[in-house]
Amino acid sequence: IVYSMSRIRLLLGFIFALLNSSALGLEYDFVTSGSVTKLMNKVYTVRLHSHDVKYGSGSGQQSVTGMNSQNDANSYWQVRSPTDEHITRGTPIKCGQSIRLTHINTNTNLHSHHFKAPLSKEQEVSAFGTDGEGDHLDNWVVVCSGKYWKRNNFVRFQHKETKAYLTCSDQVFGRPIHGQQEVMATLRDDTGSANYWKSMEGVFLKPTETPNKN
Structure with a gap:
């Protein structure tokens, strides 16, 4: 199997995170740049x-x-710098900060645009790019309360270009992805909706600084 250098760097980043993470019994309160995590939807728990x-x-x-x-390896995403900024590894992610979410197994980025979602016909969310590199439509703003993205809190991800929020519809796919739920983006800003996500299983880089927990 031949891997590109970008793919190798992403895998090495995953290993580095593992060796410096809560997997070794360390506990960190914040999601940091370079961390790898699964994100659970508040309403549907997918x-x-x-x-x-x-x-x-x-x-x-x-x-x-x-x-x-909960155990599928295709649900891991790495928190990375946005296309127009560099965030040092281990830096706690601030509320209001732009990030990219890179899918570990395919090295593509969480992406959105003005295509219609296949089931709900709202805004499509896809995975896009090659070797972890795509375009400015891969950037998402972390919307949360306080100063930093806390691991135990639900947050929202607002697409920087279209202002739509990452969310789930109540519709489920048939073949070839039978039983999986539609993920799309919506402009509806409803606090009771499914546009809230929580960091769950994963490996988290130790913060490079000790942020104020407020």
């Missing part, structure tokens, strides 16, 4: 998921769904 299956409509890009299983 994990944000992707895989090498393309949408049959819309953009035709790699599909993003909600997965019921």
Whole structure:
């Protein structure tokens, strides 16, 4: 198997995070740049998921769904710098900060645009790019209360370009991704909606600074 240098760097980053993470019994309160995590939806309790299956409509890009299983390796995402900024590894992510979420197994980025989602017909969310690099439509703003993205809190991800929030619909796919839930983006800003996500299983880089917990 031949891996690109970008793919190798991403895998090495995952290993580095593992060796410096809560997997060794250390506990950190904040999500930091370079950390790898699964994200659980507040309403439907599915994990944000992707895989090498393309949408049959819309953009035709790699599909993003909600997965019921907690153990599927295709639900890991790495928190990375946005396309127009560098965030040092281990830096706690601030509320209001832009990030990219890179899918570990396919090295594509969480992405959105003005194509329609296949089931709800809202805004499509896909996985896009090659070797971890895509474009400015991969940038998402972390919307949360306080100063930093805390691991135990639910947060929202607002697409920087379109202002739509990452969310789940109540609709479920058939073949070839039977039983997986539609993930899309919406402009509805409803505090009781499914546009809240929580960092769950993962490996977290030790903060490079000790932030104020407020």
